[in-house]
Structures are given as structure tokens and as C-alpha cells.
Amino acid sequence: MAIRLPPLRSLMPKGLLGRSLLIILTPLVVLQAIALQLFYGGHLDIVSRRLAHGVAGDVGMVVELLTRFPNDADRGWVFREAAWRLDLSLAFEEGATLGPLQPRNAALPLLPLEEDLAFALRERVGLPFDADWASDPRSVIIRVALPDGVLHVEAARKRLFTTTLYLFVLWLAGSGVLLFSVAAIFMKNQVRAIRRLAQAAEAFGMGRDQGMMKPEGALEVRQAATAFNQMQGRIRRFVAQRTDLLAGISHDLRTPLTRMRLGLAMLPADAQEDGAALTQDVEEMERMVAGYLTFARGEGTEAPKAQDLVAIVQDLAARARRDGASVAVEAPARLVLPLRADALRRCLGNLLDNARKHARRIAIGIDAVPRVPGGPPAWAMVTVDDDGPGIPEAQREEAFKPFAAFSSGGTGLGLAIARDIARAHGGDVELEDAPLGGLRARVRLPV
Known part of the structure; x- marks a missing residue:
């Protein structure tokens, strides 16, 4: 059974503020993602490979020297020179073999350092090896299997890692949050003006006179508020004119209706039957006029x-x-x-x-x-x-x-x-x- 995903429109924010921020946030996130990808996939990858090959080259040089000069006296000066010139701490475990390294979680799962170092060691050393990234947070322990034992090489982790990544990610996140915050503050102020205009229109539609609203916000919003104020004035004038006209006509009609009623009452006896029917019509007209007056009196004043x-x-x-x-x-x-x-x-x-x-x-x-x-x-x-x-x-x-x-x-x-x-x-x-x-x-x- 196929799973139907909700339409994209239903996931969109309903309010203008949410949609405006989404419009701002989407290109910002895309831009930051492209910048991160360019850095992560380009610059960081190149730097990581170069640093890894540098450490692997030093380890390969030490392994080559120990292979050519296997006696203990030569091993001593090789260790001293490596510590002084290459910043590598060396130890040799004679007669040992390279056992399986206990599986551990990656020390830096988002960076390619471990893969780059492993690739460089395979290329530069050419002997069985393993690398321990988890035992010491400040160094990487590399073990290389030599013919007569196992060489332990401790390299400072700073030789394989650059703090530029932290600064770059911090810059990306910080600039994104700063830009989004500034945009949110400005958009909230603009949307507040539109919301006040909507509330004023709703209140006016419900007959709640709140007076003229103060134009504020962007130019277009101020123009809309000014047009709304002008519309309120025109509607009030129209209602007042209609009410006055209705009240005036209804009031003026009462005078001839009263005369008609008096005239019908003074008809002779032989015309009373016809007069009664006309009297009913006059009463009906008076009720209509009374309804007009009642409506006109209360429509615009209360x-x-x-x-x-x-x-x-x-x-x-x-x-x-x-x-x-x-x-x-x-x-x-x-x-x-x-x-x-x-x-x-x-x-x-x-x-x-x-x-x-x-x-x-x-x-x-x-x-x-x-x-x-x-x-x-x-x-x-x-x-x-x-x-x-x-x-x-x-x-x-x-x-x-x-x-x-x-x-x-x-x-x-x-x-x-x-x-x-x-x-x-x-x-x-x-x-x-x-x-x-x-x-x-x-x-x-x-x-």
C-alpha cells in the first residue's frame, strides 16, 4: 500500500509572518549549505589529505629507517630524531604481533580524517597497521607490524586536524542566526501593521467604531491604512445620508397619511364600507412608515x-x-x-x-x-x-x-x-x- 504524503501546501505556514520568514530562511539555508559543501567537499578534503599524507610520510620514513638499521643502537637515535624533528613519540614492542584492534566509534564522525590517514598509511608505509583514535583525545596511536615486532607511533592529533573547520561552521551558524533574527524583527514589525489593519477592518465590519487608524509600517501598508481610513469616512457619510434621507421621507409621509385618515373618518355613512378598506390600507402604510422611522433612528447612532x-x-x-x-x-x-x-x-x-x-x-x-x-x-x-x-x-x-x-x-x-x-x-x-x-x-x- 502506497503511503500518501501530505501536499506541500498543507505544510506551509498559514500566517504572513511565517511565510515571509520561510521565504527568507530557505535561500539562506541553501546558501549556507552550498558554502559548507564547497568548504567540506573541497578545501577541507584537500587540507585533510595533505595533513594525513604528511604524518603518513613521517611514519613511513621512520619505518624505512628501522628496517635498514634494525640494531638497538640505531633504533635509539632514530627514536630521538623522530621525537625531535618529526614530533612523533615512538615505542617498539619486540616479538609482538599486530592483533585485532577493538572496534570503537569514530572519534570525529563528520570529518574524513580517519579515512584519509588510513589511505595515506597504506600508500606510504606499505605494511600492516592500525590506528587508534579513541584511546587518547590529544593524539592518534598508530601501530605498524615490522618483521621483528610492532612499532607504536603516537602522533599529536593537531597535526591531522585544523581548527579552521570550527571557525567556519561557527561563522556559518552565527551569521545565519544573526541574519534570520534581524529579518524576523523587521518582518514582525511589518506584519504587526498589517495585523492591526486587519483587526480594524474586522472591527469596522462588526459595527465597532474604533476611529481612524494610524498609518505605519512599509509604504504600501501605510497606503492601505490611509485608503481604509478614507473608506471608513465614505461609508459613514453614506450611512448617515441614507439614514437622514430615510428618516426624512418617513417623517414627511406621516403628514399626508394623517390627513387621509381624517378624511376617511369624515366620509358619509353610505361610503363607510369603502372607507374602511381604505383605512386598513392607510394603517398598513403607517406601520411601514413606523418601521422605517424605528430603523432609521437606531441604525447609525447607537x-x-x-x-x-x-x-x-x-x-x-x-x-x-x-x-x-x-x-x-x-x-x-x-x-x-x-x-x-x-x-x-x-x-x-x-x-x-x-x-x-x-x-x-x-x-x-x-x-x-x-x-x-x-x-x-x-x-x-x-x-x-x-x-x-x-x-x-x-x-x-x-x-x-x-x-x-x-x-x-x-x-x-x-x-x-x-x-x-x-x-x-x-x-x-x-x-x-x-x-x-x-x-x-x-x-x-x-x-
Whole structure:
């Protein structure tokens, strides 16, 4: 069975800071790896071979002298000259044989010193030998099998090893860490400006006015912050103008409607039947105008404050019960979040009024939903269920449009205003099938 590896995209960091640092780190690591390879595979290899051949040549010279001058007197001066001129400590074990060397871990596993020395000894000495790198941390003990015994050669390890490697690796690691740290500090400052811009945009979308943000960071980020501030100003002006226009039109309409109502009331008795029908139309128009005025008054002026959502819902449910509705509420003891209390009362009140008009039973539920499983609450959910006829699924989105008309009647403003208020909070209103058999209105509000 083939093992499927996760796609590369899933292994990428999700945030801009992580991706930016990865973009910086990847070429840095590649560059350091190439430099290390060039040094390790080129310069270090050449130096190691030359040092190994130098020690092997000295050992080979000593072996050649001992072979040509085998008596004890000559051996003495050879040992003295080797110690003085070649920096080699020699000892001869007469009659011994070269036994197997006990296996040990490599003293310097990342360096080619042992292989280079073994190759050089085979080339320069030409006799059976072994090398002990582990017994003494400061020297290498080389044993060479001669015809009459075993020659022990102790060579200082510094003759085979250069500290340049440590300095080079330290330079590679140190410069890499320094460059990465500097890049991380600068990128963190740049990303902080972008994160603040995102937070300001999210807060503005949720109706939380935090004022103009201060442009900071790179030129492009400052330009984005300036454009965002200008956008906030334009949106505020547009909302204010729309609210004033809506309020003005609604207020102006009340005067002719009042005159029409008075005129209908003064109709003669034989026209009262027709007048009653017209009076109903006028009352319907007055309710529409009242809805406009109510929405216009609260849309742009009320500021969000920390409010108990459960208390608001319980109060609305109690009022509905006093009007004869059967309303059950299932909610936690308390759920506080930033709300425009009056606007939210209109939102939930409209949903309750719609349910009361078309159903006998109403159930309200409140729950806090985390963004990720096990995480902190991100959304507050309010569901209003009823057992009425509901709205067909294909027409549910249409029901949110102003003046949408269905067989159940109504002016079509209640759901439109409810969704507008929820979206001004940064949430939304959705329609679903209710467990009671009717319609469920789900209100989502950010915590």
C-alpha cells in the first residue's frame, strides 16, 4: 500500500509572518549549505589529505629507517630524531604481533580524517597497521607490524586536524542566526501593521467604531491604512445620508397619511364600507412608515456596549407571553458580548413577531459556538423556532428583500431589518427548517 504524503501546501505556514520568514530562511539555508559543501567537499578534503599524507610520510620514513638499521643502537637515535624533528613519540614492542584492534566509534564522525590517514598509511608505509583514535583525545596511536615486532607511533592529533573547520561552521551558524533574527524583527514589525489593519477592518465590519487608524509600517501598508481610513469616512457619510434621507421621507409621509385618515373618518355613512378598506390600507402604510422611522433612528447612532444577550432574549420572550404567545427559552445563565441593545431588540422582536403571526408554539435557543473545537467562543447563536407553515427553501433568501410578499401576508420589512441589524453587528440571519416543523431563524453574532 502506497503511503500518501501530505501536499506541500498543507505544510506551509498559514500566517504572513511565517511565510515571509520561510521565504527568507530557505535561500539562506541553501546558501549556507552550498558554502559548507564547497568548504567540506573541497578545501577541507584537500587540507585533510595533505595533513594525513604528511604524518603518513613521517611514519613511513621512520619505518624505512628501522628496517635498514634494525640494531638497538640505531633504533635509539632514530627514536630521538623522530621525537625531535618529526614530533612523533615512538615505542617498539619486540616479538609482538599486530592483533585485532577493538572496534570503537569514530572519534570525529563528520570529518574524513580517519579515512584519509588510513589511505595515506597504506600508500606510504606499505605494511600492516592500525590506528587508534579513541584511546587518547590529544593524539592518534598508530601501530605498524615490522618483521621483528610492532612499532607504536603516537602522533599529536593537531597535526591531522585544523581548527579552521570550527571557525567556519561557527561563522556559518552565527551569521545565519544573526541574519534570520534581524529579518524576523523587521518582518514582525511589518506584519504587526498589517495585523492591526486587519483587526480594524474586522472591527469596522462588526459595527465597532474604533476611529481612524494610524498609518505605519512599509509604504504600501501605510497606503492601505490611509485608503481604509478614507473608506471608513465614505461609508459613514453614506450611512448617515441614507439614514437622514430615510428618516426624512418617513417623517414627511406621516403628514399626508394623517390627513387621509381624517378624511376617511369624515366620509358619509353610505361610503363607510369603502372607507374602511381604505383605512386598513392607510394603517398598513403607517406601520411601514413606523418601521422605517424605528430603523432609521437606531441604525447609525447607537454604539455597541457589553450587554447580556440572555437577559434581552428573556425580556422579549416575557413580553410575547404577555401578548398570549407560547414561548419557551433554552439559554445559559449569562452571555455578555458587545451589542447595540435597542437595535438587537428590534432584530429579535421582528423575528418573534413573524413567528407569532404564523405559529402557535415558539422555542428560542441561545448557545456560544467556538471557532475551532475546544477553543474560546467566537459566535453567539440565537435560534427562533416555530411550528408554523414556514417558507419554502427556494424562497428563503428572497424573504430578506424589502417588501417581499408571501401567501402568509406581511409587508416584508421585518426580516430585511433583522438581517440588516445582525450584519451591522458583524453577524447574519439565516432561515432553516425548524425541529418543530416550521421555520427556524438563526441569528449569528460575534462574541
